[in-house]
Amino acid sequence: MAYLPVNPCCNNVVVNTTCGCNSTCTCGNCSTNSCGTKGPLSSTVVYDGPTLPASGVEACDTINVALSKIDEVLLELKNQVTINTSAISAITEQINNINSQITTINNNCCS
Numbered sequence: 001m002a003y004l005p006v007n008p009c010c011n012n013v014v015v016n017t018t019c020g021c022n023s024t025c026t027c028g029n030c031s032t033n034s035c036g037t038k039g040p041l042s043s044t045v046v047y048d049g050p051t052l053p054a055s056g057v058e059a060c061d062t063i064n065v066a067l068s069k070i071d072e073v074l075l076e077l078k079n080q081v082t083i084n085t086s087a088i089s090a091i092t093e094q095i096n097n098i099n100s101q102i103t104t105i106n107n108n109c110c111s
Contacts, residue, residue, distance in 0.1 A: 042067070 042063035051058045055073045057066040 045063045046059075047057055047061050047063065047066050048059055055066075055069045057069050061069070
């Protein structure tokens with residue numbers, strides 16, 4: 001699973017590492033770990049509710065980890081929608097072909 005970067009100024013998603021000056025940095029100064037926000041960093045805020053069964057978010061997950069887990073579920077749903085849309089399209093084409101064949105049969109034998 002890819003986790004959101006610890007550095008909020010970083011645009012790269014990395015796996016289990018912090019996002020440092022070797023990555024894309026939008027702060028202007030990569031030596032800082034702050035974008036000038038007045039609130040706490042999402043990497044320091046933890047979720048303290050019950051485990052969320054749909055996403056797997058658990059107590060003590062940082063907001064970054066929680067968002068990564070939710071994003072993973074959303075991506076899977078998005079992929080499933082794409083697969084289902086393709087299947088529906090194929091079924092619709094088959095139904096149209098069957099209807100055409102039925103019309104042809106009716107026209108040939110029942111005129």
